Amino acid sequence: MDARDHHRFSDAVSVFREMRLPEPAVPSGYAALIEAYDLRVPHPLTMCAIGSRHKVFEAEGWRIYTPRHAPAATLEGHLTFALKYEGLDLAVLKRLFQAVEPSDLEAMIAAKPTSAYMRRIWFLYEWLLGRALDLPDAKSATYADIVDTKMQWAGKGTTSTRHRVRNNLPGTPDFCPMVRRSDTLDQFVQMKLDAQAQAIIGKISGSLLARTAAFLLLKDSKSSYAIEGEAPPHDRIQRWGKAIGEAGKYPLNETEFLRLQQIVLGKDNRFIKMGFRKDGGFVGEHEQDTRMPLPDHISARPNDLPDLIRGMIAFDQDHAPDLDPVIAATILAFGFIYIHPFEDGNGRIHRYLIHHTLSARGFNPPGLAFPVSSAILDRILDYRAVLESYSKRALPHIDWRPTAKMNVEVLNDTGDFYRFFDATPQAEFLFQCVERTITHDLPEEADFLRRYDLFRSRIEAHVDMPASMIDLLFNFLKQNNGQLSKRARRAEFAMLTDVEAEDFAAIYQEVFQGDQP
Template identity: 25%
Template sequence: MTERADVLLVPPAVAPDGDDPLTHLLFAFKHEGMNLQAAILALKKIPAQSVALAFQRSPSSGYARVACYLWEIANGQRLGDLPPAVGAYEKLFDDASYVTDRVQRDTRWRVDFNGIGSPTYCITVRRTPDVVAMLDADVLGQVDKFVSGIDKAVLDRAVRWAYLSETDNSYAIEREKPSASKAEAFASLLSRAHDAEVISEAYLVALQNLAVSNPLDRADGFRDEQNRLRNEMRGALGVTYLPPSPELLRPVMDAVMALCNDRDSKVNALVRGSLASFAFVFAHPFMDGNGRLSRFLFHKVACADPRLANGLVLPVSVAMKRNEREYLAALQSFSKPSRAFWDVTFISDDQIYQDFRGQPEIYRYWDATACVEFGLRMADEALQRDLRQELDFLHRFDLVYHAINDAVDMNNNDLVLVARTIAETGELSNNRTKQLIAKGHHPDLIRTAVDAALGALTDMDDV
């Protein structure tokens, strides 16, 4: 057999004989890993007697036992009059090929469910080279080591910067600029990411009310109408995504909240944060504010890891704003295929009808590999680029500020502006110099201030 990027080439001599669906499914279990959505959907169409017969032929076969286990989940029925299963317990997901969680053991079929979530809502994350490399990089371990040597007062300033930058960029991703009061409220919300408060519908409603700008968009519960995302195009093609219908939403959101609240999970906290964020936005439980809340949930889940201490959050939205095309691609890894299961009829801008022709399983069993790859990259970039740069800036600013303050007598407001400009750019622009002179500062005083600042930076670079 030859494995390529998106296909497994099987020689005729190895391929299953005939067109029996169960035979092909068992072959896929053996050679292609576990595509849980495909397996569940296939088993909904396979008769009980076919699965039972395969098990009776070989009660110790791990693949036959997995088929029986998943058949009962898919159909909500119990297979009866069968001998006891025997053999070693079979893991549903291969630990070497997938990111797995703690085992939930099924003694009837001797199957260990080790997926992320539960047997009725499970997210798959494949161990691609990018996922493995990012997990091996141990971003949270790097954060812990990095901040351990930083003065607490400086770290507190970096934390405040992270809150404000995360707020600005989370809104900017959606092409919004929050009012000062709204930005302050959302920044305050980020400080609650470290709280141990359990995520519930009431909790999320309260956060949604803080996150949206228009009072008319504030929710009092999860939506009870169909939501949709649209782009600038007219007609049905302008509808880019339809989340689960209201009747499907509740079980999906119950599972998403359970995922967020699972502090006993053995899955890496940044992986879980990525999953919580994307799972929430795909569920789209509110009519507005879902994107901002999804990015907050990344922090809420990731901050359960003790290595993100001292109130610190990684400014992932800053990195996401810088990589919007990749963010869209991660979102579309789910939204595009799911959109194909909806028939949309466009009557007018205010009259759009949609009919779901798919199965609920597309919202309950999905592959989040692309989402996790993106989330891990953004966390790493937020550390390596944004957080490190900000702390370097704070160090430069403090040196420049004290050097200028020791050299000249300048009011605090102008002193901060000069110090910030030189710390950021390494110089004081002609325009800023003219502004200071217009305020009454003597050119000699300005030159002395600049010389002191540049001298401090040179001394720092020489160390």
């Protein structure tokens, strides 16, 4: 096997599948296995190779290791290298296991029955493919974790006595995206943002907190529609806001997904096929003259949806509680948006799932929804870039043809692209948005309402003015940098004396433009 395998693996190259390396190097680990077995699968975000220098460095999407790290040019050598230095890429592993002869794996594992790497490979083969290798149960060996928790986030785990391993994968074979450990994520987790939020609201009075929560909820609901380029009637925004306010209250199941779609799309859904898709789907444009689809992202095949949805539900119920809430929210929400199970409404439900996970885990204070959609809207280009970071890597491996209705029909097996992907960039982005809502939006909204209450009370001390007029006065002053315009003085506020107009402008400037009142 070794001699035959040796010829599978390449020597030093400067280009790997149209991707330049920072210097000539020998692809190793997953990159070597993808090339050797011609695996049609999205490549890892960072691939590995062996260079000539005695220094490990990263550049241009590659991590270049030293000659002393070089694995044996065999299936076993590169598999072991991948597990040791790259962690788990379940999509690559599954395609690899489908491509190799089971007898080769059986011989490799039987030769080193106590090796933790071999037992992990053995378990992963049977877990991913749902069929057993012709090997007797492991007799003795220290139990090994399937996921190296120094490299990737994992669940609590259950033991497999057959392989003498702990299955701490954060999902099932139907749905198990992975998130790598990174300095950015470790720092965010250590910040304990949920505790920071509790400390902030502890300084806000009960009545003010209730109004702050209502403002933030409306802000999030409006922003979620704005991200989709929609301006729906106010009643739909309110209904969606009500749904967000109840996020985490109901367990996820197929009925709940369908209920959420109904709320998002409203009563007039004559032009939308409600429910889970029966046809293909894509995100993108149509060519102007021919109407040919120009996809930026292709959704999961309709026949893959039942397994994928079942996997998301199982993740939410059984695995999300073991993970950091923001990381769990990332896996569920971004998994959903890549799967795109509905014809319409996917984007808003994707963002709802963030609220669902955070609320169900008690991350946000009771009755308070962080306006994550508002933070996303303010960083819309970054949001699109992080969505596309995976879609661009998956799209070249999806075969499709246009349908008569200028939709897409996927021709190859792509289900694994949606159940197994690296959600690390998405988790870092979501943490940034959550941090902003807690450290910026929450205290800023509460401070604004407190200042507005002071402004209103001081105006009312001068004149008996209806609340609607005080609100109009505030807006005019805000729009004109703390002064009433001549037009406003001649029209809506013609009844004010010059002294009153000057006093009200001074009150606004003191309350909103001065130091903290």
